[in-house]
Amino acid sequence: MLALDRIGKTYANGVRAVDGVSLQVGPGEILAIVGGSGCGKSTLLRAISGLDTPSQGRVVLDDEAIAAPHEKIGIIFQEPRLLPWLTVAGNVGFGLEQRPRKQREELVANALARVGLTEKARMWPRELSGGQAQRVAIARALVPRPRVLLLDEPFSALDAFTRADLQDHLLGLWADTKPTLILVTHDVDEAIVLADRVMVMRSKPGRIFDEIPCDLPRPRDRQSAAFDFAKRRVLAALDRSLSRAATDPVESKTEAGAALWW
Amino acid sequence: MTTTVEPAAAGQSERKSGLARFARPVLGLIVPVGLALGWELAVRAGLSNGRLVPPPSVIFNTFAELARTGELQRHAAATLARVAAGFGIGVAVGTLLGAITGYSLFLRRLLDPTLQALRAIPSIAWIPLFILWLGIFETSKVVLIAVGVFFPVYLGVMGAVMSVDRKIVEVGRAFRLSGTAMVRRILLPAVLPAYVIALRSGLGLGWMFVVAAEFMGASEGLGYLLVDGQQLGKPAQIVAAIVAFAVIGKTTDWIVAAAAAPFLRWEDRFGARSEET
Ligand SMILES: Nc1ncnc2c1ncn2[C@@H]1O[C@H](COP(=O)(O)OP(=O)(O)OP(=O)(O)O)[C@@H](O)[C@H]1O
Ligand SMILES: [Mg+2]
DSSP states (O other): OEEEEEEEEEOTTSOEEEEEEEEEEOTTOEEEEEESTTSSHHHHHHHHHTSSOOSEEEEEETTEEOSSOOTTEEEEOSSOOOOTTSOHHHHHTGGGTTSOHHHHHHHHHHHHHHTTOGGGTTSOGGGSOHHHHHHHHHHHHHTTOOSEEEEESTTTTSOHHHHHHHHHHHHHHHHHHOOEEEEEOSOHHHHHHHOSEEEEEETTTTEEEEEEEOOOOSSOOTTSHHHHHHHHHHHHHHHHHHSTTOOOOHHHHHHHOOOOOO | OOSTTHHHHHTOSSOOOHHHHHHHHHHHHHHHHHHHHHHHHHHHTTSOOOSSSOOHHHHHHHHHHHHHHTHHHHHHHHHHHHHHHHHHHHHHHHHHHHHHHHHOHHHHHHHHHHHHHHHTSOGGGGHHHHHHHHOSSHHHHHHHHHHHHHHHHHHHHHHHHHTSOHHHHHHHHHTTOOHHHHIIIIIHHHHHHHHHHHHHHHHHHHHHHHHHHHHTSOSSSHHHHHHHHHHTTOHHHHHHHHHHHHHHHHHHHHHHHHHHGGGGTTOOOGGGGGOOO
16 A cells, blocks of 8 residues: 655745645556646656655555655656666666576566567667667566556657557556556546546646546446546546636545545 | 777668778878878979988888887887876876766865866976976876876766766666665766767877977987987988877777777767767
8 A cells, every 4th residue: 555645845946846645545556647737746756756755744655654766666757768778688677686697587588578579688778669668668667576656657758559559568567466556647548548546636736636536447448438438527627627716626525535625 | 990889880771882881991091192102202203302301111111120120119118108107097086086076066166176277277387397396207207198188087077977867867766776886887887988088088188298298308208209300300200200109099099999889889879870080
């Protein structure tokens, strides 16, 4: 269980990026975070990852407070951020330095096979396409078997086809070990395809605006009416979150018990 | 030198025909070889006596004579030893100071202004002081070369460390690398390309400064051959020494570049397509 307790973040320049976000995400749950640009999604994710420390509140994973990067938490950024001086296999094995060589090679080979890049193992990152590079980044983050995987707009730089392909890839990989996934995205389709729950944030200061459960059966059909319906709900919530004079989404307040105090 | 970064160049899609590949280096030789041949013919034809500007054959003979007597080797070895010592010291100090000033804002604020002020002094201007302090023998020469090597290495390392991509460092943090692991697995490889360039410019300055050092009084070394040639009116010896400088300087530069090349095959930069050094 990952729990955020009244997380707040004020940057050095005085920007209140996140304010009082409390949240619980169960093991194996997939949570999507959507919201307008600058509403604090990345800030929140970085606080969970331990890369940045929140100004207030705490992040707790299985009764352990997270204050620095933790081996149970992996992160995938918007860019692949592969290390250009390591081969594809070297990048995937980056977090396995401590393991014996044999075991490492085996894990890396498995992970590469899982993302369909076995034949690229000895290539340099510069020789990969954007989608392939992001697959390598996914393999690199998953190979140490984190309990929580954070993704900050991981597919936003890719075209629609590649994106759908990688979403399916990600779900397949997720099914292997069922880690908790927290996914920041701008793409409502992506949120509905992947998530068990969609959290809508609103800015100034960054807060949870609405939470929409999404319990469509998997695998999800992007064309189905239920999919469309869920998508409309999220879009409507997003719309309201973006309008200046946003009214409280009272009906969902009781339903989801979200933190909406203003 | 086209040999330094060949793996990347090999990745070029368009394959050159055998003739084109052969013709390109030859193109660069036309002017120097043409001039040399022309001068040789002009002297042979009696258009000039070639006393002040000796023709290639005379230079070659001088070179061969110096090599036969072992003079050339002795002088070249003396010069090479000075450059090696100065380069070693300059690189060691430059790397250390560059790394710590690049890494720590505090140390940069503390040390960099002083070093930048020292850099503004033309290094040759130190010669009289070095001679007073360290005598006219080897120490002052090596120190002068080390000073010349130091600045490009220092600036290169500091700049490289400062400009390591924060996003890449963050990957290291996300994987919980310790301080030393961060240096070994992220910072060192990240600064290596810039470091090699800094080493090569340092080496170039080392060769420049060894001449100045040997001008200030030496009984052996290629610089001595230059001075000796001037004083005794032997232009062929001067040109032979110059040629020796060019060959050895280029060779040492090539060694540094070639030694680093296997570690830089990953590089993804514009110049890697057709490295011309
Ligand atoms: N390092 C920083 N220093 C100061 N302010 C920052 C910093 N990073 C982000 N901010 C500010 O904090 C707020 C939230 O930024 P954040 O990056 O979390 O937004 P986001 O929801 O991820 O936006 P986007 O969808 O565009 O990625 C913004 O107003 C931004 O200007
Ligand atoms: Mg963001």
